[in-house]
Amino acid sequence: MKLMEVKDYKEMSEKAAKIIIEQIKKKPNSVLGLATGETVLGTYAALADDHRRNGTSYERVHTFNLDEYLGLGPDHPNSYHYYMNRHLFSHIDIPVSQTYIPNGLADDAEAECKRYENLIDEVGGIDLQLLGIGRNGHIGFNEPGTPFSTVTHVVELAPSTRQANARFFPTLEDVPSKAITMGIATIMKSGHIILLASGKTKAPIMAQLFEKDVTPLIPASVLKTHPNVTIIADQEALSLVRDEQRKVYAI
Numbered sequence: 001m002k003l004m005e006v007k008d009y010k011e012m013s014e015k016a017a018k019i020i021i022e023q024i025k026k027k028p029n030s031v032l033g034l035a036t037g038e039t040v041l042g043t044y045a046a047l048a049d050d051h052r053r054n055g056t057s058y059e060r061v062h063t064f065n066l067d068e069y070l071g072l073g074p075d076h077p078n079s080y081h082y083y084m085n086r087h088l089f090s091h092i093d094i095p096v097s098q099t100y101i102p103n104g105l106a107d108d109a110e111a112e113c114k115r116y117e118n119l120i121d122e123v124g125g126i127d128l129q130l131l132g133i134g135r136n137g138h139i140g141f142n143e144p145g146t147p148f149s150t151v152t153h154v155v156e157l158a159p160s161t162r163q164a165n166a167r168f169f170p171t172l173e174d175v176p177s178k179a180i181t182m183g184i185a186t187i188m189k190s191g192h193i194i195l196l197a198s199g200k201t202k203a204p205i206m207a208q209l210f211e212k213d214v215t216p217l218i219p220a221s222v223l224k225t226h227p228n229v230t231i232i233a234d235q236e237a238l239s240l241v242r243d244e245q246r247k248v249y250a251i
């Protein structure tokens with residue numbers, strides 16, 4: 001795990017976009033793993049901007065999103081399908097047929113999980129996975145306590161996660177209680193993982209991530225066992241991490 005400490009959200013987003021663009025230049029048929037939430041919005045805006053200005057092409061890229069709410073279809077404004085179309089896919093030249101997100105309306109959610117996991121393997125696995133971190137340490141929607149061996153599966157969302165994500169919905173009751181998410185083992189199969197963290201709300205969990213040993217109670221802690229992880233975090237998110245810890249991981 002390597003730590004890239006940046007000043008603020010803007011710098012975090014620019015650095016993340018730069019790594020993604022370099023990956024695509026190096027391997028035009030890259031498979032990207034994508035996240036949703038507020039943290040990655042700036043990265044997507046930077047990728048869209050780069051595509052407009054420099055013409056970086058996504059024609060041969062495939063993308064797999066981490067997760068989707070169960071019960072929300074692509075046209076629902078709170079679905080992750082909708083989010084991805086709005087914030088990234090409609091701004092770049094990626095063929096829609098090469099963008100994969102779990103189907104939140106699948107009749108058989110378990111079968112959908114299997115199909116999704118197989119699709120990732122069929123394209124040869126994810127080259128570069130982008131991650132945010134939940135305030136309780138979740139990655140994707142893998143809540144604390146999830147075994148590290150899990151592949152794509154259906155999850156019951158933690159009350160704190162529904163609460164944290166309620167800001168995107170009209171009311172808390174509108175936040176679905178279940179989702180499909182890549183599992184921790186799915187995420188760990190990726191060649192390179194970038195985890196982004198910005199702002200004071202992430203400071204307590206970032207401190208835990210650096211201080212504590214690897215434990216399923218902090219799902220993101222599994223990243224310490226992956227050979228190629230880059231954390232890009234801003235000063236606010238790192239404000240509770242001790243200097244000694246920062247030095248251990250600093251690039």
Ligand SMILES: N[C@@H]1[C@@H](O)[C@H](O)[C@@H](COP(=O)(O)O)O[C@@H]1O
Pocket residue numbers: 035036037038039040066067131132133134135139140141161165
């Ligand atoms: N399922 C998503 C995660 O993929 C995301 O990384 C995380 C952080 O979200 P945010 O960036 O809005 O803080 O929470 C959500 O629940």
